[in-house]
Amino acid sequence: MNQNWTDVCDLHEIVPDTGVCALVRGEQVALFRPAGDDQVYALGNYDPIGGANVLARGLIAQVGARLTVASPLYKQHFCLHSGQCLERDDVAVPVYPVRLSNGRLAVGPARRAERRDDAA
Amino acid sequence: MGQRIPLQEQPDTTAPIRVVVVGNGMVGHHFIDQLTAQAETGQVVVTSVGEESRLAYDRVHLTDYFTHRRVDDLMMAADEDYQRLGVTAHLNQKVIAVDRAARTLTTDGGLVLPYDILVLATGSSPFVPPIEGRDRQHCFVYRTIEDLQAITHAAEGARSGTVIGGGLLGLEAAKAVRDLGLATRVVEFAPRLMAAQVDDDGGALLREKISDLGVEVLTGKATRCIEDGEQYRHRLRFDDGDTVDTDLVIFSAGIRPRDELARAAGLALGDPGGVLIDDHCRTSDPRIYAIGECAHWQGRCFGLVAPGYAQAKVAVDHLLGGDARFQGADLSTKLKLMGVDVASIGDAHGVTPQARRYTYSNPREGVYKKLVVSADHRRLLGAVLVGDATDYGTLQQYCLNAMTLPDQPESLILPALKGAAPGPTALPDSAQICSCHDVSKAAIRAAVADGAGSVAAVKDATRAGTGCGGCVPLLTGVVNEALEARGVEVSKDLCEHFPYSRQELFHLVRVGGIRGFAELLEKHGRGHGCEICKPTAASIFASCWNEYVLDDAHVPLQDTNDLFLGNMQKDGTYSVVPRVPAGEITPDKLIVLGEIARDFGLYTKITGAQRVDLFGAPVESLPAIWRRLVDAGFETGHAYGKSLRTVKSCVGDTWCRYGVDDSVGLAVALEHRYKGLRSPHKLKFAVSGCTRECAEAQSKDIGVIATENGWNLYVCGNGGMKPRHGDLFASDLDREQLIRVIDRLLMFYIRTADRLQRTSVWLGQLEGGVDYLRAVILDDSLGIGDELEADMARTLSGYRCEWARTLDDPEKLKRFRHFINDEGGDDHPRYVRERGQRRPARANERDGGAVIAS
Numbered sequence: 017m018n019q020n021w022t023d024v025c026d027l028h029e030i031v032p033d034t035g036v037c038a039l040v041r042g043e044q045v046a047l048f049r050p051a052g053d054d055q056v057y058a059l060g061n062y063d064p065i066g067g068a069n070v071l072a073r074g075l076i077a078q079v080g081a082r083l084t085v086a087s088p089l090y091k092q093h094f095c096l097h098s099g100q101c102l103e104r105d106d107v108a109v110p111v112y113p114v115r116l117s118n119g120r121l122a123v124g125p126a127r128r129a130e131r132r133d134d135a136a
Numbered sequence: 137m138g139q140r141i142p143l144q145e146q147p148d149t150t151a152p153i154r155v156v157v158v159g160n161g162m163v164g165h166h167f168i169d170q171l172t173a174q175a176e177t178g179q180v181v182v183t184s185v186g187e188e189s190r191l192a193y194d195r196v197h198l199t200d201y202f203t204h205r206r207v208d209d210l211m212m213a214a215d216e217d218y219q220r221l222g223v224t225a226h227l228n229q230k231v232i233a234v235d236r237a238a239r240t241l242t243t244d245g246g247l248v249l250p251y252d253i254l255v256l257a258t259g260s261s262p263f264v265p266p267i268e269g270r271d272r273q274h275c276f277v278y279r280t281i282e283d284l285q286a287i288t289h290a291a292e293g294a295r296s297g298t299v300i301g302g303g304l305l306g307l308e309a310a311k312a313v314r315d316l317g318l319a320t321r322v323v324e325f326a327p328r329l330m331a332a333q334v335d336d337d338g339g340a341l342l343r344e345k346i347s348d349l350g351v352e353v354l355t356g357k358a359t360r361c362i363e364d365g366e367q368y369r370h371r372l373r374f375d376d377g378d379t380v381d382t383d384l385v386i387f388s389a390g391i392r393p394r395d396e397l398a399r400a401a402g403l404a405l406g407d408p409g410g411v412l413i414d415d416h417c418r419t420s421d422p423r424i425y426a427i428g429e430c431a432h433w434q435g436r437c438f439g440l441v442a443p444g445y446a447q448a449k450v451a452v453d454h455l456l457g458g459d460a461r462f463q464g465a466d467l468s469t470k471l472k473l474m475g476v477d478v479a480s481i482g483d484a485h486g487v488t489p490q491a492r493r494y495t496y497s498n499p500r501e502g503v504y505k506k507l508v509v510s511a512d513h514r515r516l517l518g519a520v521l522v523g524d525a526t527d528y529g530t531l532q533q534y535c536l537n538a539m540t541l542p543d544q545p546e547s548l549i550l551p552a553l554k555g556a557a558p559g560p561t562a563l564p565d566s567a568q569i570c571s572c573h574d575v576s577k578a579a580i581r582a583a584v585a586d587g588a589g590s591v592a593a594v595k596d597a598t599r600a601g602t603g604c605g606g607c608v609p610l611l612t613g614v615v616n617e618a619l620e621a622r623g624v625e626v627s628k629d630l631c632e633h634f635p636y637s638r639q640e641l642f643h644l645v646r647v648g649g650i651r652g653f654a655e656l657l658e659k660h661g662r663g664h665g666c667e668i669c670k671p672t673a674a675s676i677f678a679s680c681w682n683e684y685v686l687d688d689a690h691v692p693l694q695d696t697n698d699l700f701l702g703n704m705q706k707d708g709t710y711s712v713v714p715r716v717p718a719g720e721i722t723p724d725k726l727i728v729l730g731e732i733a734r735d736f737g738l739y740t741k742i743t744g745a746q747r748v749d750l751f752g753a754p755v756e757s758l759p760a761i762w763r764r765l766v767d768a769g770f771e772t773g774h775a776y777g778k779s780l781r782t783v784k785s786c787v788g789d790t791w792c793r794y795g796v797d798d799s800v801g802l803a804v805a806l807e808h809r810y811k812g813l814r815s816p817h818k819l820k821f822a823v824s825g826c827t828r829e830c831a832e833a834q835s836k837d838i839g840v841i842a843t844e845n846g847w848n849l850y851v852c853g854n855g856g857m858k859p860r861h862g863d864l865f866a867s868d869l870d871r872e873q874l875i876r877v878i879d880r881l882l883m884f885y886i887r888t889a890d891r892l893q894r895t896s897v898w899l900g901q902l903e904g905g906v907d908y909l910r911a912v913i914l915d916d917s918l919g920i921g922d923e924l925e926a927d928m929a930r931t932l933s934g935y936r937c938e939w940a941r942t943l944d945d946p947e948k949l950k951r952f953r954h955f956i957n958d959e960g961g962d963d964h965p966r967y968v969r970e971r972g973q974r975r976p977a978r979a980n981e982r983d984g985g986a987v988i989a990s
């Protein structure tokens with residue numbers, strides 16, 4: 017396996033439509049598995065607005081065409097594709113690539129948070 | 137036609153006109169509001185002089201003060217607005233003289249104010265008949281906030297109250313006296329109640345209904361004097377020699393226009409009183425207008441607010457150079473007196489020559505209706521409705537707009553023939569929908585066309601519906617019709633994924649037997665759902681089927697608090713709140729709590745709801761903490777759920793020397809009965825053992841207070857952001873009756889409330905308010921009482937402590953880890969010791985490197 021990918025867990029360990037937190041090379045990464053979608057998304061677990069490591073415990077919420085997670089602290093939405101906070105243009109969390117092979121999930125190195133991607 | 141004061145008669149036409157308004161009551165304020173809105177900048181300077189200690193408030197809803205006890209809720213005028221508009225207001229100043237030659241007025245505080253135009257809006261004073269003893273202590277009138285405060289005060293320690301006068305206001309006062317918990321009596325001089333509005337038959341029915349509610353009604357009684365009572369403070373002696381005893385007297389025997397100022401200034405007065413005005417609302421001095429209850433127009437004064445507002449509008453128009461004329465006013469009234477609908481429209485007594493009547497009377501249902509029509513049966517002249525006023529809006533529109541009656545006018549009041557009544561569509565554009573603010577159907581449609589997209593927005597734009605509120609149902613109909621005509625859907629949608637209100641969704645789930653979110657989305661929704669609809673659906677499933685909240689299917693729907701069965705704190709840790717029913721706890725259990733808190737290093741605090749909160753538990757230690765709590769006999773306290781929190785209690789007759797019943801026992805029983813019940817918002821109860829009310833039951837969703845004869849139930853109170861005292865809902869219940877009423881009420885709330893709507897807000901939005909709620913719950917007017925009780929029984933029978941259940945299930949416990957791939961915990965939180973405990977470090981402490989440990 018490529019050095020840059022960290023093996024994390026089985027896909028089925030994540031209850032559909034929920035999130036979990038994984039420790040990836042010392043960083044806290046929140047993994048989300050939206051229902052009816054075999055895609056898994058990964059964001060930094062740290063909520064920069066609430067100031068705590070909690071995003072994995074938020075609800076997956078669809079806002080318009082975007083899939084997001086709503087922070088459990090103060091309910092701001094973070095886009096699962098881009099990490100962008102929908103309520104605050106100046107806030108975004110890191111996004112990580114996720115790979116699924118043989119039922120196992122692996123997380124790659126963080127991409128710098130992108131600006132709001134309206135194509136999502 | 138008298139001459140207008142031409143503006144050019146002012147010495148300097150560019151100088152502003154000095155307008156002084158005497159009386160800052162409802163009409164005086166309305167006048168100022170209209171004048172400042174319509175005058176050009178610099179055209180007028182307005183000064184208002186008021187005798188009361190505050191700016192104008194809503195006298196029409198004065199009685200609500202007994203329920204909310206908030207002066208702010210009644211205020212209509214605000215200092216900031218006056219300042220912004222450049223209006224000077226002098227309060228606590230009574231105008232005692234007007235010098236018409238010098239054009240000045242003088243107040244009792246020594247102010248002398250010059251005017252170019254004077255407006256008298258001095259209202260009325262309550263009439264107190266010249267009865268010996270009327271000045272005794274604890275005898276009141278019912279007109280100002282201060283009057284109500286004095287009555288509230290006197291009601292403490294009183295047992296009985298008597299209202300002298302059985303008119304509209306008298307009955308309103310009687311309702312208030314009853315709600316204050318006193319035995320209530322109404323004494324009326326005329327042979328029937330509400331003599332001015334209803335006829336003999338209607339009056340008889342009204343009397344019967346009001347007596348049924350436990351209010352004693354005496355008619356045809358003239359009070360001769362008030363003297364010392366024996367068991368009670370006063371004794372009322374009547375002309376016929378009878379006596380009754382009472383603690384408190386309220387006079388409500390009519391009103392008299394306050395024309396003393398005008399009289400002293402030599403203005404023409406009407407007969408029998410009131411300041412005489414012409415169609416422009418001008419008095420016999422062309423520089424002086426009179427409006428509102430103090431004004432006398434064509435043989436009469438008006439004791440309602442709508443005609444006063446109309447006069448204010450006319451006076452503003454005329455003063456600014458227009459030619460508007462006051463044309464009299466519709467005196468139709470509709471009100472709910474102690475749960476009884478009463479309405480009177482137009483010529484209710486049929487005094488128009490050759491008028492014909494149609495009557496319908498149903499003693500079984502307590503309904504009486506009468507139509508007064510023209511000789512040719514084509515026009516509605518008036519109507520009386522008692523017991524059922526649902527047709528008020530329709531009938532009033534027939535009357536006001538002289539619409540042609542159907543061939544069988546009786547079809548408008550006969551239940552079997554219903555269907556003839558036109559909806560808002562049939563009303564002409566000229567129809568006046570809101571008579572308080574004189575807003576026509578056309579004006580409402582125009583507001584919608586200008587973008588007002590809801591009833592609230594139309595209220596803002598036109599003020600319709602913001603007076604007495606009587607027109608709101610019709611207004612809603614007109615607005616919705618106008619919106620639909622424009623292709624706008626009237627949206628009560630929960631969120632973008634469900635085109636339904638919470639109430640509708642509840643119904644769909646229940647009737648469709650739907651038990652999962654995927655099925656609900658597929659059948660009734662779209663998309664993936666969000667943080668609004670998911671927890672709402674979870675709460676509905678729990679209310680309907682009471683399934684375990686952590687069933688796999690429900691896990692994705694739960695807020696983190698419900699998911700981890702604890703409230704998330706600011707640093708991502710959780711709080712632990714075991715149930716302590718009624719706040720009663722054994723020393724042994726208290727010690728266990730202390731030991732657990734010490735062993736896990738949890739910050740410990742007594743909460744505001746009689747239990748103990750342990751803060752700072754990381755997610756991975758929750759199971760170990762709860763294992764020990766459950767083993768020691770504790771259950772979850774649902775501090776995280778939209779569900780029953782606590783039933784607070786006072787110690788009651790267990791120890792307290794004043795306790796009249798076992799408040800702790802009842803509170804423990806109630807807490808065990810309703811624990812785990814999921815609802816639209818959290819529910820709090822309290823039980824007090826006597827009227828001293830140490831458990832603060834009146835500030836709870838469900839409050840119970842012991843009396844000598846059973847339990848008094850208060851409902852829909854709360855503390856928090858907008859405190860509200862509960863309404864006294866039913867008195868002297870035994871335990872079984874009490875529980876049935878609570879079962880029904882809570883299930884009705886769960887079925888019909890919006891998401892995150894506490895009981896107080898829910899009640900506020902129920903059409904018909906607490907009287908309607910009483911009808912549904914106590915009289916079973918919808919015939920759903922048994923069903924509500926059965927639903928509650930089914931839901932409650934499924935209870936099991938969620939923590940005990942979770943601890944039994946190794947699969948579920950897997951969720952209680954910080955990392956899916958590591959045993960460690962979150963290393964972000966940092967703590968500071970303070971007063972012997974640890975608490976999260978504040979940002980500056982983190983950055984400043986204060987003493988910190990993780």
Ligand code: SRM
Pocket residue numbers: 703704705711713741742743744745746747748749775781782818820835836853854855856857858894
């Ligand atoms: C711990 C406690 C304060 C304390 O240290 O005493 C508390 C703490 C919180 N309250 Fe409270 N309230 C606490 C008693 C109260 C009371 C007093 C009472 O119950 O007698 C009130 C006013 C009474 C009432 O609700 O009518 C109260 C009115 C609120 C409100 C405002 C509700 C409203 O309708 O306006 C909120 C916000 C909400 O629920 O939306 C709130 C919300 C909260 C939350 C849940 C805020 C949050 O989301 O984190 C706090 C969570 C604490 C936790 O983690 O357990 N809390 N809160 C009290 C816990 C009581 C318990 O044992 O369960």
Ligand SMILES: Cc1cc2nc3c(=O)[nH]c(=O)nc-3n(C[C@H](O)[C@H](O)[C@H](O)COP(=O)(O)OP(=O)(O)OC[C@H]3O[C@@H](n4cnc5c(N)ncnc54)[C@H](O)[C@@H]3O)c2cc1C
Pocket residue numbers: 158159160161162163164165185186187188195196197198199229230231232257258259260278279280305308394397427428429430438439440441442444604
């Ligand atoms: C309990 C109650 C319920 C009611 N319910 C309804 C209802 O359901 N529907 C309805 O249409 N109407 C109702 N009314 C009547 C309605 O409140 C009045 O019609 C309305 O308030 C009249 O307004 P106003 O400005 O003429 O008089 P007010 O509101 O009485 O204002 C007159 C003001 O002038 C002040 N004042 C008087 N003389 C002087 C002076 N010399 N110097 C300075 N200030 C002075 C007074 O102190 C008072 O503040 C109700 C009234 C009461 C008391």
Ligand code: SF4
Pocket residue numbers: none
């Ligand atoms: S009052 Fe505010 S800060 Fe205090 S416990 Fe309640 S919600 Fe928290």
Ligand code: FES
Pocket residue numbers: 569570571572573600601602603604605606607608
């Ligand atoms: S009729 Fe009174 S508010 Fe509209």
